[in-house]
Amino acid sequence: MTIEADMRAPLSLLPLRLDGVVFEAGGHRIIDGISMTIARGPRTVVLGPNGAGKSVLLRLCHGLLAPTAGTVRWFTPEVPGGPRRQAMVFQRPMMLRRTALGNVTYALRLAGIDRRTREARAMEALAKVGLDKQANRAARVMSGGEQQRLALARVWALSPEILFLDEPTASLDPGATHEIESIILALHQAGTKIVMVTHNLGQAHRVADEILFLHQGRLVERAPAGQFLKRPASPEAARFLEGELPW
Amino acid sequence: MNTVADAAAQALSLVAAADPKLVDIVLLSLRVSLLAVVFGSIIGLPLGAALAVNDFRGKRGVIVILNALLGLPSVVVGLVVYLLLSRAGPLGSWGILFTPAAMVIAQTILITPTLAALSRQVVADGWGEYREQLRSLGETRWGAATTLLWDLKFSLVTIVLAGFGRAASEVGAVMIVGGNIDGVTRVMTTTIALETSKGDLPLALALGIILLSIVLAVNAGAYVVKETAQHRYG
Numbered sequence: 001m002t003i004e005a006d007m008r009a010p011l012s013l014l015p016l017r018l019d020g021v022v023f024e025a026g027g028h029r030i031i032d033g034i035s036m037t038i039a040r041g042p043r044t045v046v047l048g049p050n051g052a053g054k055s056v057l058l059r060l061c062h063g064l065l066a067p068t069a070g071t072v073r074w075f076t077p078e079v080p081g082g083p084r085r086q087a088m089v090f091q092r093p094m095m096l097r098r099t100a101l102g103n104v105t106y107a108l109r110l111a112g113i114d115r116r117t118r119e120a121r122a123m124e125a126l127a128k129v130g131l132d133k134q135a136n137r138a139a140r141v142m143s144g145g146e147q148q149r150l151a152l153a154r155v156w157a158l159s160p161e162i163l164f165l166d167e168p169t170a171s172l173d174p175g176a177t178h179e180i181e182s183i184i185l186a187l188h189q190a191g192t193k194i195v196m197v198t199h200n201l202g203q204a205h206r207v208a209d210e211i212l213f214l215h216q217g218r219l220v221e222r223a224p225a226g227q228f229l230k231r232p233a234s235p236e237a238a239r240f241l242e243g244e245l246p247w
Numbered sequence: 248m249n250t251v252a253d254a255a256a257q258a259l260s261l262v263a264a265a266d267p268k269l270v271d272i273v274l275l276s277l278r279v280s281l282l283a284v285v286f287g288s289i290i291g292l293p294l295g296a297a298l299a300v301n302d303f304r305g306k307r308g309v310i311v312i313l314n315a316l317l318g319l320p321s322v323v324v325g326l327v328v329y330l331l332l333s334r335a336g337p338l339g340s341w342g343i344l345f346t347p348a349a350m351v352i353a354q355t356i357l358i359t360p361t362l363a364a365l366s367r368q369v370v371a372d373g374w375g376e377y378r379e380q381l382r383s384l385g386e387t388r389w390g391a392a393t394t395l396l397w398d399l400k401f402s403l404v405t406i407v408l409a410g411f412g413r414a415a416s417e418v419g420a421v422m423i424v425g426g427n428i429d430g431v432t433r434v435m436t437t438t439i440a441l442e443t444s445k446g447d448l449p450l451a452l453a454l455g456i457i458l459l460s461i462v463l464a465v466n467a468g469a470y471v472v473k474e475t476a477q478h479r480y481g
Contacts, residue, residue, distance in 0.1 A: 083385060088383045090379065094377055094380035096394070096398050
């Protein structure tokens with residue numbers, strides 16, 4: 001049995017439904033009434049200029065922020081205090097001061113995986129991102145690209161149903177970016193729903209099946225990637241693609 | 248000047264000869280202060296970490312009080328512990344006043360707020376960095392506190408040693424609850440105070456040299472541990 005299959009919960013988290021979600025901070029409305037459904041399947045990329053609310057939207061979906069108004073509902077919600085069936089990779093990977101292997105087994109412990117199988121599962125995940133030879137290196141002294149791959153290995157070991165990625169390649173060089181994108185595609189292939197924020201149009205082109213375009217906290221457009229990138233329906237998206245809105 | 252020079256020379260000869268009286272005093276000092284650091288760490292570090300990762304009403308007030316306790320006067324601690332342990336006090340039946348145990352209790356009370364306040368600051372900084380990742384992985388608040396204490400252990404070593412420094416160098420609390428009884432509760436600081444007032448400078452100075460050397464060695468050790476760990480683990 002693969003690690004993807006035996007981690008799968010009996011009832012699906014997806015689809016995720018957002019209904020009239022508003023998020024305000026410091027008197028400023030960052031997310032302004034977003035309603036949408038995210039279902040299993042296509043790789044979803046959230047695009048938009050700086051300050052559009054992309055990262056906040058991801059955190060609202062993942063439960064790191066609570067909406068000021070509206071609801072975020074999973075089809076079968078996670079059990080509070082139980083192992084998580086969704087995961088997130090951040091722009092800056094956060095690694096504990098332990099080995100690469102130790103960082104992955106730590107996540108497996110939180111997921112309630114039996115101690116005897118943790119190491120084998122972690123090594124399997126490290127191999128998938130090409131870090132198995134570096135399993136015993138201290139995670140925090142690895143390069144930015146390696147740390148982000150390690151973050152993806154940590155996620156892969158957990159086989160989440162849905163993975164949120166917040167600009168995971170924003171501070172990486174093109175080589176490392178390519179590696180990360182390949183891993184994301186492989187994770188999707190293995191059955192994980194991908195929802196990724198980027199403001200890199202090239203990356204959106206390579207990774208996205210569908211695009212959610214955000215502008216000033218509102219979901220302005222949702223369309224298949226090919227259609228959006230060639231013929232955006234909204235004037236805001238058209239201006240963004242022409243480079244008139246700041247990335 | 249000659250008196251000081253003579254005293255220094257005699258002090259060095261006492262140190263060099265490992266004078267038995269001197270050795271007993273030093274060992275008792277180390278035993279009392281190390282035990283106080285162990286107990287203070289067991290209480291103070293988890294308290295600081297819990298305070299760092301939990302949000303509750305009145306948290307700011309607790310932090311202000313804890314920080315204020317950094318300046319807790321050792322004589323006040325000594326007085327309070329004396330009142331608790333004296334025959335008429337609530338813990339008088341223990342019969343441990345004027346024993347090393349009373350000194351350990353007093354020093355533990357003295358340094359626990361220091362350890363809690365400083366570790367709270369270190370863990371709060373770590374929590375700021377790790378918070379989203381740990382919550383994303385499904386870590387509980389208590390689990391996060393434990394994880395952060397372990398992850399930041401090399402920074403916490405410096406704090407623990409600062410606590411040891413405070414315990415080893417204080418005189419007020421151990422003087423009051425220990426009574427400075429020769430051969431029983433006489434430690435380095437109380438001996439220095441006593442011998443100086445008696446005019447026996449060589450012993451006082453010898454103990455001063457040892458006390459300084461211990462504090463210096465401990466701090467150098469902490470520095471090396473932290474630097475090595477930072478280099479190795481990032």
